[in-house]
Amino acid sequence: MNKKMISEEEMQIWHMWKSSYKRIFGRVVKDMFEKTGLSEGDFGILDRLDLFGKGKLRQQELADSMDWTKSRLSHHLTRMEKRGLVLREPIKTERGVQVITTSAGKSALEDARPVVSMAIREYFLDLLTEQDIESITTLAERTKAKSSSACNTPPS
C-alpha cells in the first residue's frame, strides 16, 4: 500500500519500456504489412486456422485461442472476408460458423511466415542478451500470476 507518487526515474523506466515496445513491435508489423499486406490480426487468424484447424475452425474456438472477443473477431472476419482471405460457412450439424482459409489466404500466410520470422529476428531477437531473455520469461510469469491474484476479496 505505498501511496507515494512514483519518482521521475521510475517514470522514465515506464517510458523506456513503452517506447521500446512500440518501436520494435511497430517495425515488425510494418515490415510484414509492407511485404505481404497482412496485419498482425490477419496473420494471427490465418496462423491459427492453419495450425489448430488445418484451414478451418469454429469462430468461437478461434476467438478463444486468440484471446479476442467474439465482437472483435466478427468485425475482423468481415473485413478479411471482403478481401478474400477467409470465408464463413454455417455448420450444418450444430450451431455456429466455420471459418475457412481460402487459397488466397493460404498463400498469403505462406508468404508471410518467413517475413515475420526475419523481422522478429532482426528487430527483436538480435537485440536481446541472455539476461534480457531471462527477464522476459520471468516477467511473463509474474504478469500472468498477477491476473489471478487480485484478491481484495479472498475466495470464500
Next chain:
Amino acid sequence: MNKKMISEEEMQIWHMWKSSYKRIFGRVVKDMFEKTGLSEGDFGILDRLDLFGKGKLRQQELADSMDWTKSRLSHHLTRMEKRGLVLREPIKTERGVQVITTSAGKSALEDARPVVSMAIREYFLDLLTEQDIESITTLAERTKAKSSSACNTPPS
C-alpha cells in the same frame, strides 16, 4: 544475414514479450480510464501542456514532443475539444495554433496523476527485479540505436 526461420522457442519469447506488454499496459490504461475518464493520449497531451507550456503550447510543438503526426494530433484534439478538455486558438503574432488546457482539463490532469502513478507502480514497477530494470534500460538504448543504423545505403 541469417536466413533460417526462427525456432519455436524464439517465437515463444516474442509471444511472451508481447503479451506481458499488452497485459500490463492494458491494466494501467484501463485503470486510468475507469477512474478518471482519460485515455493515454489525453493524459499525454494534458501532461505536456502542463509541463512544457504551463497550460499552452503550439500544436506542432506538442506533436513533436509526443512523437505524433500532425494529423493524429489534429484528430485527437478535435475530440478533446468536444469534451471540453482543451481549446484551440489561432496565434496572432505568427502562423499556427495554440493549444490551451481548460480548467476542466487541468483538474482532470490533477485527478489522473496519482491514479497513473499508482497503476504504474502496482501493475509494472512492483513486478520488476533489479535485473529487469537493467534489461529495460539497456534494451531501450539498443532499440534507439537501431533506428539510426538502417544503413543499407551508407551516407554519401
Next chain:
DNA sequence: ATCTTTTGGTTGACACGTCAACCAAAATTT
C-alpha cells in the same frame, strides 16, 4: 515581383478495438 517550396494544420476514408444492444438457436429449469 513572381514562382516555388516548406511549414502548420485540416479533412475524409478506412483499418482496428471496445462496448452495449440485439437476435436466434441450444440447453436447462421448473
Next chain:
DNA sequence: AAATTTTGGTTGACGTGTCAACCAAAAGAT
C-alpha cells in the same frame, strides 16, 4: 411443455490511428 438461461454470433456507434489529399500562410529562389 413452457419459461429461462446460456451460447454463438452480428451490428452500430464511437474512440483511436494511418495515409493521402488538400489548403493557406511564410520563406526562399530567380
